[in-house]
Amino acid sequence: MRFVIVTGLSGAGRSYTLRAFEDWGYFCVDNLPPELIPTIAELCGRSNTNIEKVALVVDSRGGIFFDQLESILEEMRQRKFDFEVLFLDATDEVLIQRFKETRRKHPLANEDRTLVGVSLEREKLAEIKKISDYIIDTSNLTVKDLKGELSNVFNNDMKSTGLLINVVSFGFKYGIPLDADLVFDVRFLPNPFYVEELRKLTGNDKAVQDYVLEYKLTHQFIDKILDLLKFLIPNYTEEGKTQLIIAIGCTGGQHRSVTIANTLYSLLQKEGNWVVIDHRDIYKHIGDN
Numbered sequence: 001m002r003f004v005i006v007t008g009l010s011g012a013g014r015s016y017t018l019r020a021f022e023d024w025g026y027f028c029v030d031n032l033p034p035e036l037i038p039t040i041a042e043l044c045g046r047s048n049t050n051i052e053k054v055a056l057v058v059d060s061r062g063g064i065f066f067d068q069l070e071s072i073l074e075e076m077r078q079r080k081f082d083f084e085v086l087f088l089d090a091t092d093e094v095l096i097q098r099f100k101e102t103r104r105k106h107p108l109a110n111e112d113r114t115l116v117g118v119s120l121e122r123e124k125l126a127e128i129k130k131i132s133d134y135i136i137d138t139s140n141l142t143v144k145d146l147k148g149e150l151s152n153v154f155n156n157d158m159k160s161t162g163l164l165i166n167v168v169s170f171g172f173k174y175g176i177p178l179d180a181d182l183v184f185d186v187r188f189l190p191n192p193f194y195v196e197e198l199r200k201l202t203g204n205d206k207a208v209q210d211y212v213l214e215y216k217l218t219h220q221f222i223d224k225i226l227d228l229l230k231f232l233i234p235n236y237t238e239e240g241k242t243q244l245i246i247a248i249g250c251t252g253g254q255h256r257s258v259t260i261a262n263t264l265y266s267l268l269q270k271e272g273n274w275v276v277i278d279h280r281d282i283y284k285h286i287g288d289n
Contacts, residue, residue, distance in 0.1 A: 001054065001082070004021070004026070004054065004086055005083055005085045005086070007086070008125070009118070010106055011090065011094075013138045016143060021055035026053040026054060026055040029055075037073075038072070040054070060108055087125075087134065089138070089139075090137060095114075163242065163243065163244050166276055166277075168247045169277075170249045170257060174281050192212065203257065203259035212259040226267055229268065248261045253281030253282060253284065
């Protein structure tokens with residue numbers, strides 16, 4: 001199990017870092033009191049949990065509890081827990097500017113200026129920084145750059161290094177999926193509904209697939225979508241997008257959309273993409289397409 005404790009200065013990027021860990025399949029906990037770290041380690045380390053990656057954010061928002069962090073880490077080492085400490089840092093100037101931009105109050109500033117809070121927090125974290133395994137200064141990093149740095153160290157799962165692509169078939173009569181990024185309408189393709197022996201079947205059945213895929217128009221359409229996706233996927237990945245939802249729709253979501261979605265799913269997998277498929281409406285109203 002990989003067990004990462006994330007700490008550092010407020011405004012240095014802890015919240016975004018935790019979101020990145022979540023994208024990579026880590027079990028994440030934010031603003032955890034340090035005294036609970038060994039408990040979480042024990043619970044997640046049990047064989048029946050199937051938890052392989054954990055990321056905990058521990059920071060000065062914990063108030064008086066946060067002062068226990070150094071002693072808790074020492075206790076963890078004495079108990080032979082395997083863990084890593086990630087420390088996020090930034091210059092005072094950058095941190096103050098970020099607090100100005102977000103219009104949020106520094107957690108240690110109380111009624112003082114932001115600079116006072118930053119200075120106090122830096123002093124409190126000095127020893128923790130010294131014993132950290134990784135230190136990332138985010139002063140000059142964009143969100144994309146930060147994720148790249150984090151990925152180099154903490155994202156060893158080859159499956160999640162790319163974009164998660166969800167291919168969803170649906171019926172327009174039931175509405176377009178609200179979370180779709182790309183929507184393709186295949187109602188222009190020949191409809192198996194009008195073939196009596198195919199009407200009660202679905203796009204998961206070979207007879208329907210053969211019918212839809214026998215037309216040159218269908219293959220032209222698939223080729224054009226695939227060509228578009230080959231262009232989009234690396235650019236989405238480069239931009240930092242972690243999930244792409246492609247919705248394929250026909251009238252009822254039973255025949256044509258299912259066939260095209262299945263075909264696209266197979267082709268994208270062959271290209272080495274991380275792909276899952278969902279036929280949202282396939283059994284909602286069989287025979288009424």
